[in-house]
Amino acid sequence: MSTLARLSILLTLAWRSLYSHKAKNAIVGLIIGLGSMLVVLGTSLLDSIDRGMQHSITASIAGHLQVYDANARDELALFGGVTMSMPEIGSIPDFKKVKTALEAAPNVAAVVPLGMYFAEFYTSTEFDRAIEALRSALRAGTPQQVAAHQQRIRSMAALLREQFVNLLQYSSDRVELQRQLADIETVGNDAFWARLATEADRVVEFLDTKIAPLVDAEDALALNYLGTDIALFAKSFDTFEVVEGQLVPPGERGLMINQTFMQDVVRNRIARDLDALKLEIIDRGKRIAADPLLQARVDRMVRQYRRITFQLDPVQADALARSLRALMPEAQGNVDELMQAFLRVDDGNFSARLDFFNREIGPRIRLYPFGVGDVITIQSYTRSGYPKAQNIKIWGVFRFKGLEKSMVAGAYNLMDMVSFRELYGQMTEDKRKELAGLQAEVGARDIKAEEAEAALFGAGQQIEQQQKAGAGISIDERSDLRQTRLAGRVIDASRFDPKTLDDGLALNAAVLLKDASNVELSALELQRVADEHQLGVRVVTWQKASGMVGQLVILVRIILYVAIFIIFLVALVIINNTMILATMERTTEIGTIRAIGGQRLFVRVLFLLETLILGAVAALIGTFVGAGLVGWLGQVGLPAVHDVLTFLFSGPRLFPTYGLWNLITAWLAILGVSLLATFYPAFLATRIQPAVAMQTRE
Amino acid sequence: MATSVELKSVVKDYPLGKLTVHALRGVDVVIGRGEFTVIAGPSGSGKTTLLNMIGCVDVPTSGQVVIDGQPTAKLDDRGRTSLRLEKLGFIFQTFNLIPVLSTVQNIEFPLLLQGRLGKAERQQRVAEMIELVDLKAQVQQRPNELSGGQRQRVAIARALVTQPGIVLADEPTANLDSVTGMRIIDLMKEINQRQQTTFIFSTHDPRIMSHARRIVHIVDGAIDPAAAAPGAGA
Numbered sequence A: 001m002s003t004l005a006r007l008s009i010l011l012t013l014a015w016r017s018l019y020s021h022k023a024k025n026a027i028v029g030l031i032i033g034l035g036s037m038l039v040v041l042g043t044s045l046l047d048s049i050d051r052g053m054q055h056s057i058t059a060s061i062a063g064h065l066q067v068y069d070a071n072a073r074d075e076l077a078l079f080g081g082v083t084m085s086m087p088e089i090g091s092i093p094d095f096k097k098v099k100t101a102l103e104a105a106p107n108v109a110a111v112v113p114l115g116m117y118f119a120e121f122y123t124s125t126e127f128d129r130a131i132e133a134l135r136s137a138l139r140a141g142t143p144q145q146v147a148a149h150q151q152r153i154r155s156m157a158a159l160l161r162e163q164f165v166n167l168l169q170y171s172s173d174r175v176e177l178q179r180q181l182a183d184i185e186t187v188g189n190d191a192f193w194a195r196l197a198t199e200a201d202r203v204v205e206f207l208d209t210k211i212a213p214l215v216d217a218e219d220a221l222a223l224n225y226l227g228t229d230i231a232l233f234a235k236s237f238d239t240f241e242v243v244e245g246q247l248v249p250p251g252e253r254g255l256m257i258n259q260t261f262m263q264d265v266v267r268n269r270i271a272r273d274l275d276a277l278k279l280e281i282i283d284r285g286k287r288i289a290a291d292p293l294l295q296a297r298v299d300r301m302v303r304q305y306r307r308i309t310f311q312l313d314p315v316q317a318d319a320l321a322r323s324l325r326a327l328m329p330e331a332q333g334n335v336d337e338l339m340q341a342f343l344r345v346d347d348g349n350f351s352a353r354l355d356f357f358n359r360e361i362g363p364r365i366r367l368y369p370f371g372v373g374d375v376i377t378i379q380s381y382t383r384s385g386y387p388k389a390q391n392i393k394i395w396g397v398f399r400f401k402g403l404e405k406s407m408v409a410g411a412y413n414l415m416d417m418v419s420f421r422e423l424y425g426q427m428t429e430d431k432r433k434e435l436a437g438l439q440a441e442v443g444a445r446d447i448k449a450e451e452a453e454a455a456l457f458g459a460g461q462q463i464e465q466q467q468k469a470g471a472g473i474s475i476d477e478r479s480d481l482r483q484t485r486l487a488g489r490v491i492d493a494s495r496f497d498p499k500t501l502d503d504g505l506a507l508n509a510a511v512l513l514k515d516a517s518n519v520e521l522s523a524l525e526l527q528r529v530a531d532e533h534q535l536g537v538r539v540v541t542w543q544k545a546s547g548m549v550g551q552l553v554i555l556v557r558i559i560l561y562v563a564i565f566i567i568f569l570v571a572l573v574i575i576n577n578t579m580i581l582a583t584m585e586r587t588t589e590i591g592t593i594r595a596i597g598g599q600r601l602f603v604r605v606l607f608l609l610e611t612l613i614l615g616a617v618a619a620l621i622g623t624f625v626g627a628g629l630v631g632w633l634g635q636v637g638l639p640a641v642h643d644v645l646t647f648l649f650s651g652p653r654l655f656p657t658y659g660l661w662n663l664i665t666a667w668l669a670i671l672g673v674s675l676l677a678t679f680y681p682a683f684l685a686t687r688i689q690p691a692v693a694m695q696t697r698e
Numbered sequence B: 001m002a003t004s005v006e007l008k009s010v011v012k013d014y015p016l017g018k019l020t021v022h023a024l025r026g027v028d029v030v031i032g033r034g035e036f037t038v039i040a041g042p043s044g045s046g047k048t049t050l051l052n053m054i055g056c057v058d059v060p061t062s063g064q065v066v067i068d069g070q071p072t073a074k075l076d077d078r079g080r081t082s083l084r085l086e087k088l089g090f091i092f093q094t095f096n097l098i099p100v101l102s103t104v105q106n107i108e109f110p111l112l113l114q115g116r117l118g119k120a121e122r123q124q125r126v127a128e129m130i131e132l133v134d135l136k137a138q139v140q141q142r143p144n145e146l147s148g149g150q151r152q153r154v155a156i157a158r159a160l161v162t163q164p165g166i167v168l169a170d171e172p173t174a175n176l177d178s179v180t181g182m183r184i185i186d187l188m189k190e191i192n193q194r195q196q197t198t199f200i201f202s203t204h205d206p207r208i209m210s211h212a213r214r215i216v217h218i219v220d221g222a223i224d225p226a227a228a229a230p231g232a233g234a
Helices: A001-019 A022-062 A095-103 A126-141 A143-170 A172-187 A192-193 A197-214 A230-236 A261-264 A269-283 A292-303 A314-327 A335-343 A350-364 A417-424 A431-440 A450-458 A475-486 A520-532 A548-585 A587-595 A599-634 A643-648 A660-686 B049-054 B077-087 B101-116 B118-133 B148-162 B177-193 B206-211
Strands: A064-071 A108-121 A220-227 A240-245 A255-258 A374-379 A387-398 A414-415 A508-513 A537-541 B004-018 B019-032 B036-040 B062-067 B087-090 B166-169 B198-203 B216-218
Touching: A001 A022, A001 A599, A001 B101, A022 A548, A022 A599, A095 A108, A095 A508, A095 A520, A095 B101, A126 A143, A126 A197, A126 A220, A143 A197, A143 A314, A143 A374, A172 A192, A172 A197, A172 A508, A197 A220, A197 A292, A220 A230, A220 A255, A220 A417, A230 A240, A230 A660, A240 A255, A240 A350, A255 A314, A269 A292, A269 A350, A292 B004, A292 B049, A314 A335, A314 A350, A335 A350, A335 A537, A335 B077, A335 B148, A350 A643, A374 A417, A387 A417, A414 A417, A508 A520, A520 A537, A548 A587, A548 A599, A548 A643, A548 A660, A548 B062, A587 A599, A599 A660, A599 B077, A643 B049, A643 B148, B019 B049, B019 B216, B036 B049, B036 B177, B036 B206, B049 B062, B049 B198, B049 B216, B077 B087, B087 B148, B101 B118, B148 B166, B177 B206, B198 B206
Parallel strands: A220 A414, A255 A387, B036 B198, B036 B216, B087 B166, B166 B198
Antiparallel strands: A064 A508, A064 A537, A108 A220, A108 A374, A108 A508, A240 A387, A255 A414, A374 A387, B004 B019, B004 B062
């Protein structure tokens, strides 16, 4: 009863004191409210970023957990590690064993085999296509077309000749170059083309085998791919979506191309450049005239004009030249010159030129060098460094739905596991037998790939040149590649039995959980299962497996916590100082309470109670304002004004949400800070001597 | 007559920079129960210090203070606070009401600090006090809505509500006009006579002195024996 009565007078005193010191409490309340609002905002944004990132990573490639070789030298980094080089993550030699053991665990929904690897592939050159067009014109027997393509090939050969004449001045290997130059000059002769009438096949063959290999392949594109069980992958990752074509059927080999990769890497360079300029000029409001980077971009685009004109046959070229002259009446020259003039865009004409491109040029050219149904040739190096080429069919184009703008969107294309294993260099049973037979025949020693170098150099033999993984491709090699490509454009290997898909190697595996609320714990549990079965693998969470990306989230979190800490510190200091001033103002009141019999504890509790009431109310208001702000941002979205933000937001806008937890944490944290800030002023108050009440004022 | 307050050789020194101020230089005073005593003296003579000693809001450098038969030397802050709450009532020159509390709440406050009485008893006690100081019309007013005299009457009620044996009044009329001041003095005298409460004033108001049964003159921190004749004014 007495405590209750004392509490009631404390509450009355605290409440009324708060009310009577409005100015002071308005300041303190404002800081508390602002602090709690910022904490709600900050933690909600971060949690939303975290969730977005988690979604984009776990629902696209990583799964909830990743499994890889326990003896791997490097840590698994799905989206790039600290270094640029490919991490050495070892391999899982017997994937089936791992899958069987892990899938038996109660919380595991799926174990998807993965193998990240990379290849280069060469799209066919315009010269190749011109030959192809000539061949079909000959077959169709349309002399007009034949003449048009003949003319196109001759003009290409003339350019090639120029290039070789230049090359000859700097090269040391003049003999070979002169022989090649002679071949090129042959194409310039009318006599060569006269043979078309009598021995067309020989002419085309000459072009195909002698001239085409001399044409610089367009950029070798790096193709990052993920060997996987494509059907299981499609089923396990819910953002996966086929946008064109179909899934690689079970038992078939093939590639699924990533839509983002198609758009951003494979598409015609000029179309991509124009899109990039559109983003900067129209969406972001930059000006070419004021931005040297954009000017450089335009210059580069102008130099690429052949990526369009080379694709046109003479009829198309004439038509385009007419349209271009209509668009730019002042421009002079042939289609090449007109195209260069066209591509020299400025701030004034950019959107008109972009329209023209989409309307007149886009439909006349191939924007993509390949598409669904095509077979492309890719070249890779096996793990032990042997070059390996393969023709592989593109079955479909896919995307990760909702993650088109995220950094993971275009990271990987998908390949069937069997083709992956071959490119990676894993021997199939048949190949092993075949090789064993060959070795027996020639009496070769069985040398492990890793020891090959030692075996070669240890013997002291002079080896002039050692082909290394990642080295440039020599002309000879390219012709090997070309041979693969010309091998009838058929898919190399046969179908395989889908049941054998899991037999063999995987580099790592994604584990999808039924309940992913605590991935850390699940990782530990699965690690225990793996150790029990002696699988020789380590189990890591998606955060850990995603490499720098996961660390970036941690970094952002640290920055936020430091920011919150600073906010708290500032709040602490301001509240503390304000309260000290207020305490000094209330010296007589406190002295009186002490004189008439109030204990120090009473004074301390009174001060803390005042802050508690003020803090609770102000923090509550601030928390709700913060929640409202997050709610509003969740509606309109927070624009990512910078690439780093696009990356963090997993898209062009972040639509944050808050959880009850954000609100409770913010409320409690700021309340704690306010109470902490009151301890010293409250202590000072308890030190006020009761005698001050007695001091006579004259 | 029982002893209410007894001071034995009380010395109080204050450090003031490098100097030491000798506020009290060995004071011996005995005040009996029910006395109406004035402590008189010029400014700076040490009368407030003396009152602080009696009120246990400060501790002597040496000497003894005995309140109601209880020596205070060994009491800590907590003990002295309890003693003030139980045995002493305070009336201040500047009234020192708690600004955020109403008349009733200010009067009830010491009872709440004691926490001994039930709500009904508290209300009863407060009602008696209000009756005594004649503030029925002002029970819900806050101090800033009251006149000086009314405030001092609230303060008197607050000081008396716990029925202390001793009431200390520090220049209680200094901030009041003379008519009001006289009324306050009359009120206190009436209570003194009715309840046998010991009243100890510090003042240099001759009108109060004229009412005192006893005047303790203090000069330069010591009792002026010449002027310390008991019953000088009464």
